[in-house]
Amino acid sequence: MGLWNSHTSVGNILGSLIAGYWVSSNWGMSFIVPGIIIAVMGVVCFFFLIEHPNDLKSMYAQNTSPGKRVPTKSWNGVNGWTH
Numbered sequence: 001m002g003l004w005n006s007h008t009s010v011g012n013i014l015g016s017l018i019a020g021y022w023v024s025s026n027w028g029m030s031f032i033v034p035g036i037i038i039a040v041m042g043v044v045c046f047f048f049l050i051e052h053p054n055d056l057k058s059m060y061a062q063n064t065s066p067g068k069r070v071p072t073k074s075w076n077g078v079n080g081w082t083h
Helices: 002-021 029-047 053-062
Strands: none
Touching (some): 002 029
């Protein structure tokens, strides 16, 4: 949670530094470069999203050895997780 919570502060600091780098020489780049970085990171996040909780369940089941019993949870889509 601390890492997730720190992204706002780190993003604000890095965004100011990246945008401030070009302000005196080419002020248009101070808008373009952070926009490109945000767009690229948005595409990266999009490609790593899990579409449905069942997809995560199948990935988790593939990473376990066949001799071990894995507690499974199912998603009913209405009320959330059920055992």
